[in-house]
Amino acid sequence: MKSRNSRLVLLILTCALLAAITVAGVLLEEKALETDLSRCNEAPSAAFLFGTDWLGRDMFCRTLCGLSLSIRTGALTAAVSASVAFVLGTAAAILGRGVDAVLSWLTDLVMGIPHILLIVLISLACGRGFWGVILGVSLSHWPSLARLVRGEVLQLRQAPYFRVAEKLGVSRLEAVRRHILPHILPQVWTGLLLQFPHAILHEASVTFLGFGLSPEQPAIGVILSESMRSLTTGRWWLALFPGLALAVVVLLFSALGGVVSVSGLGRGEGSPAPVS
Secondary structure: OHHHHHHHHHHHHHHHHHHHHHHHHHHOHHHHOOOOHHHOOOOOOOOOOOOEOOOOOEHHHHHHHHHHHHHHHHHHHHHHHHHHHHHHHHHHHHOOHHHHHHHHHHHHHHHOOOHHHHHHHHHHHOOOHHHHHHHHHHOOOOHHHHHHHHHHHHHHHOOHHHHHHHHOOOOHHHHHHHHHHHHHHHHHHHHHHHHHHHHHHHHHHHHHOOOOOOOOOOOHHHHHHHHOOOHHHOOOHHHHHHHHHHHHHHHHHHHHHHHHHHHOOOOOOOOOOOOO
16 A cells, blocks of 8 residues: 555656646746847856857756657657557457458558658658657557557457447447447556657657757757757757756656556556446
């Protein structure tokens, strides 16, 4: 009981910290874009915790804005990816061997292409920018979760209550809604949380390479890409603090997914719905 309570406290603190970073980044967005050439390239100090860049912009504010943008992007892409995984995984297990073969082939095809390359190609096809990154990350992270969903649904189809529902003439859509959805949603929710760190890192990586978000946006990838030009001149703070902050956020999301998985908060409880 103590262990479960401690994990619950850790879960709440992690969620609160991530929410605080997201809100702070939104509130500081205008300040992060302010330029002041009189304070260019200042080292970290009490006035500027993360120093300033070549335009005199506060790196602390820019880092928080970049993290907030990455978290919001990760939330949207992880949600879309998990939804695609649920729909395709369920369809592969329910709609017969033909559909299963096609979707399994599609899953193997997507998994056979490196994530970064696939995201870059999709982003380029969509004109780069915000929606290019969203679609690129969303359409490249669903295969693993889709396979898990497919396996779970295939097991549930062998359950006596599901077979009885089929014999009684319950439609497939209704059977999925009543007998599969309540059991699969916890796994999908946990998978969504575990996809967060991957989505955030891939968004930052693609933006860093110049195929993602526009340079005008204070994204972490943009910040790190700009800082590479300053490392040789000794301005180490431009890359160190944003990089460490990104690593901390990714670790927080990994810990969040791990806590949910281990504590059982992501597993369904209760008996199957009765057949009517």
